[in-house]
Amino acid sequence: MRGLFVVVEGLDRAGKSTQVSRLASALDAKAIKFPGNIPREDRTTAIGKMIDSYLVQQSELDDRAIHLLFSANRWEARQGIVTCLESGKNIVCDRYAFSGIAYSCAKGLSYQWCKAPDVGLPEPDVTIFLDLSVEEASRRGGYGEERYESVSMQSKVREAFAQIRKDMPQGKWVVVDAGKSVDEVAAECESVVRSLAKPSSASLAPLFAQ
Ligand code: NYM
Ligand code: MG
Numbered sequence: 684m685r686g687l688f689v690v691v692e693g694l695d696r697a698g699k700s701t702q703v704s705r706l707a708s709a710l711d712a713k714a715i716k717f718p719g720n721i722p723r724e725d726r727t728t729a730i731g732k733m734i735d736s737y738l739v740q741q742s743e744l745d746d747r748a749i750h751l752l753f754s755a756n757r758w759e760a761r762q763g764i765v766t767c768l769e770s771g772k773n774i775v776c777d778r779y780a781f782s783g784i785a786y787s788c789a790k791g792l793s794y795q796w797c798k799a800p801d802v803g804l805p806e807p808d809v810t811i812f813l814d815l816s817v818e819e820a821s822r823r824g825g826y827g828e829e830r831y832e833s834v835s836m837q838s839k840v841r842e843a844f845a846q847i848r849k850d851m852p853q854g855k856w857v858v859v860d861a862g863k864s865v866d867e868v869a870a871e872c873e874s875v876v877r878s879l880a881k882p883s884s885a886s887l888a889p890l891f892a893q
Contacts, residue, residue, distance in 0.1 A: 684882065684885075685771060686768040686770070686772045686773040687808050688768055688773075688776070688887065689876055690809070691778075691872070692781045692813070693813035696820040696823040697861045700777060702813060702861075702865075702872055709873045710876060712774055713773070715776045715777070716776065717757055717778045717782070718753060718756050719735065719756065730756045731756060737752075738829050738831075739828065740828070746791075747792065750783065753783045753787075757779065757804055761805065765805060768887065785847060788839075789831075789843050794843075798891055801890060802891045802892065806892075807855070807890075809856075809857055810851070810857070811872050816862070820837060859871045
């Protein structure tokens with residue numbers, strides 16, 4: 684039996700890192716993160732370094748070029764994900780293709796264009812969207828210096844996530860209220876995963892293939 688592939692998505696400051704580590708320990712899962720690995724200093728692949736430099740505003744890139752780098756960063760991790768799941772280990776992943784689409788659509792790129800490079804990646808068994816209002820997210824310790832960390836950008840990202848939600852097959856996208864306490868959110872995330880059916884086949888379906 685292969686492992687479960689669980690993705691956690693949400694705006695910046697929605698509490699993803701905390702919930703990913705809680706969920707990973709509850710499920711005895713491997714925690715992974717896009718872009719790169721946790722923490723920021725570990726955006727270590729060649730592609731991860733380019734992404735990091737862009738996010739911390741040390742380099743400029745065309746919107747489409749950075750979009751493709753984020754996608755390439757997932758493709759370079761694909762074999763590792765597949766191998767891990769096939770060995771029977773669960774994965775909890777902090778952001779995935781959905782962030783790729785949401786942040787680039789928020790900058791004005793078209794939905795279909797943004798989706799295309801990620802078609803065929805391993806499809807998560809479920810994506811948990813940690814839902815928080817932009818206002819509440821911005822009150823959580825304020826935004827840092829990274830690109831995209833502004834109320835106006837996050838509002839557009841939230842709208843784009845709403846569009847993705849409509850596009851997702853039944854049961855693949857579960858919204859959890861991220862405004863509750865850390866323990867309550869953790870319990871809800873865990874119950875979402877516990878209620879999933881066991882993976883029906885050993886191999887993973889391709890993302891966005893339908
Ligand atoms: N981000 C993340 C994208 O714009 N596209 C992507 O494909 C992914 C995975 O990177 N503001 C953005 C969202 C975040 C930023 O992520 C850094 P994090 O989780 O804050 O390290
Ligand atoms: Mg962030």
